[in-house]
Structures are given as C-alpha cells and as structure tokens.
Amino acid sequence: MGLSTKSRGSRLESFNLADFPRPKGREEQWRFTPVAELAELWEADLAADVTVEVEAVGTASSAVSVEVVGKDHPALGLAPAPGDRVAAAAWAASATATLVTLGGTDAEALTVVRLIGGDGSDQPQPSAVHLAILARPGARGTVLLEHIGLAHLAEGVEVIVEQGADISVIAVHDWADGSRHAASHRVRVAKDGRLRHVTAALGGSLIRVTPHIELAGEGAELEALGINLTDSGQHHEAQLFVDHAGRNCRSRVTYKGALLGPTAHSVWIGDVLIRARAEGTDTYEENRNLVLTKGARADSVPNLEIETGQIEGAGHASATGRFDEEQMFYLQARGIPEELARSLVVHAFFAELIGRIGHGEVADALRAGVEAKLDQTER
Numbered sequence: 001m002g003l004s005t006k007s008r009g010s011r012l013e014s015f016n017l018a019d020f021p022r023p024k025g026r027e028e029q030w031r032f033t034p035v036a037e038l039a040e041l042w043e044a045d046l047a048a049d050v051t052v053e054v055e056a057v058g059t060a061s062s063a064v065s066v067e068v069v070g071k072d073h074p075a076l077g078l079a080p081a082p083g084d085r086v087a088a089a090a091w092a093a094s095a096t097a098t099l100v101t102l103g104g105t106d107a108e109a110l111t112v113v114r115l116i117g118g119d120g121s122d123q124p125q126p127s128a129v130h131l132a133i134l135a136r137p138g139a140r141g142t143v144l145l146e147h148i149g150l151a152h153l154a155e156g157v158e159v160i161v162e163q164g165a166d167i168s169v170i171a172v173h174d175w176a177d178g179s180r181h182a183a184s185h186r187v188r189v190a191k192d193g194r195l196r197h198v199t200a201a202l203g204g205s206l207i208r209v210t211p212h213i214e215l216a217g218e219g220a221e222l223e224a225l226g227i228n229l230t231d232s233g234q235h236h237e238a239q240l241f242v243d244h245a246g247r248n249c250r251s252r253v254t255y256k257g258a259l260l261g262p263t264a265h266s267v268w269i270g271d272v273l274i275r276a277r278a279e280g281t282d283t284y285e286e287n288r289n290l291v292l293t294k295g296a297r298a299d300s301v302p303n304l305e306i307e308t309g310q311i312e313g314a315g316h317a318s319a320t321g322r323f324d325e326e327q328m329f330y331l332q333a334r335g336i337p338e339e340l341a342r343s344l345v346v347h348a349f350f351a352e353l354i355g356r357i358g359h360g361e362v363a364d365a366l367r368a369g370v371e372a373k374l375d376q377t378e379r
Helices: 035-042 058-062 085-093 325-333 338-355 360-378
Strands: 051-057 064-070 096-102 110-116 126-135 140-148 152-161 166-173 180-189 194-201 206-215 221-230 235-244 250-259 265-274 282-291 297-306 313-322
Touching (some): 035 126, 051 096, 085 126, 085 152, 126 140, 126 166, 152 194, 166 360, 180 194, 194 206, 282 338
Parallel strands (some): 152 180, 194 221
C-alpha cells in the first residue's frame, strides 16, 4: 500500500485558475513531469488552435445530440473540479464547450470526436479546448476521442454517466512529433452506472492524461484501461484517481506500456481512495511495463487508501520487465526475422487488453495504430 502524509481526497480542486500556484516540479503530482515543457499551457491566454469535429456513426446518429454550449450550461460543472493548474487554465480559457449527449440504447453506437491540430507548416499556438459527454439514464454507446496533427493543447473533458447508463469513452492520442498535450478527464458515475474508460498514447512528444473518476452512486462500476507505446524522446504519463464515494461500487484498472527507445519515459500513477461511506467496495488496479531498449525508464506508483474496513476487496500490482531475449531467440530460431519477432511480442503483450475494449471497430483501429507505431519505430 502506498503511504502518504496527506489524503489524496484532500488535494486542491477548483475552477479558479488563481487558486493554483505555478508548478515547480517538486510537488507530488508534478514530480515525474517535465514541467518546463508544459509551462505555456498553464497560463490564462490560451488560443483555440485545435479544430473539433464530431461524427455520429450508424445508429448513433439518431440517438446523439451535439451542440456548442456556454460554460453556464447546466450539463457543465457537474464532474469534479479541475485538480491542477493546467486543467484550471483549460477551463478558464474555454468560453464554450462541445457537448455530446447520448440517449440511445444501442451498445454498438459509435460517436467519433476528432481534435485536429495543425499540419506542421506553422508553429502551434498554446491552445485550450473543453469537451463534455453526458450519458442520459439507461443510455448505451461509445465515444471515441481522436487526437491527430500537431498541437500544444490543454484539454478538459467532463463525463457524466447518469443512473443505469453504460458507456465507453476511449481517448486515442496519435499526435505528431513535437506535440505537447495535457488532458484532464473529470468523471462522475451515478447509481448503477457503468463506464469503460480507455486511454492510448501512441504519438506526441509529451502526453499527460489525468483521469479523475468518481464512483458517486451506489452500484457504480468502472473498467479503466490504458496503453502507451513510448519511443525515444517521448514522455507519456497517466495519473489516475479512482474515488470510491458510493456504496457497493466496483473498479478494475489495467494499464500497460511498452518502451521502444533508449530515452523513452513513461509514468503511471494509480491512486484509489475508498471513502468511509463506501462500504462494499471491490477494487483492483495493475500496471505492467515492457522495456524493449536499454536506457528507457518506466515509473509506476500504485497507491491505495482505505477509510473503511467494510469492503469486498482491494489490491494493486505493478511490474516492469525487460524484453525477453530467450523469447526472441525462440522465435528467430524458427526463421522469424528480428523485427517481426519483436512486433509479435509487443502485440501479444497488448492483445488481451485491446480485446477488452468491447467495440470491435475501435479495437481493430487501435490494433492498426499499434502496428503503425511499431513499423515507424523499426524504420
């Protein structure tokens, strides 16, 4: 169990940018982050240099509404408040938000939200964008957030899962080299709601995703999955906070990372808080990292804080391992070239996790993204 002198639940949360000092890099939530590279994203004067496009696919088109709303809209501000200065800056700089409302009951319904940066011909401006996803009671469906192009972006994402809704939110970060992106996902799941939350970091020089997921209503459930393929010169970071606030809630967290280059750096921090009122909690989190190159670094910090003894179960696991040379030798001895053997090992490492995404079309696209990343690395 991770030990701390201060409860994770007492960390500052605020919509007011002035409440957050500028990070120095020594703070607990910033100590693994190259803060100088994000400094431009925690100021108030952020532009709107990223295009947002929304497409409802197939049956989703008749059950999804998309609108651009002001921050005074009643669907905004219902999730937990921003938990760091970049998240607060994104909120302060975004006069409007793109609101996606799910109301249908087709589990295969897919809504794609594309965030599109520049093409590299111009230097990207420090930018902000705010998205909100509202799943009405009993709603089903998947929302895919695609991040492409070149951008320096502070992103806020609010997700509200109302009673009995069952949705997936999948964020794929396939930015161009040179992109810097800090994303704050702030989520509240109501009674008997279910959320599958997935993040995948495939590209970009610096990706920092901070999901804060509150299981607020009795019987709420969470499955949180994460993938990162981190190459030389890249920093991919996920700081997850699962707040068990309601009774009889369940969460399962599985994040996996592969580090492909000698200066690759990945960070995973998994904080789980079981509050005193959250009796009947059942939670488990794990992080696995595969280091394929000498010099790569994977930091993994699971933390579990329990305020009641009346729980069903709670645990965590973390492991970082080197590439298995014996496995490589076995494959090469059977005539498989080194590059293909390496690719097969990485695909096997991620296969079970990708299979749990649930939406076949999205899972296939993510497999293709992993393949493209491996091909690019091998070249």
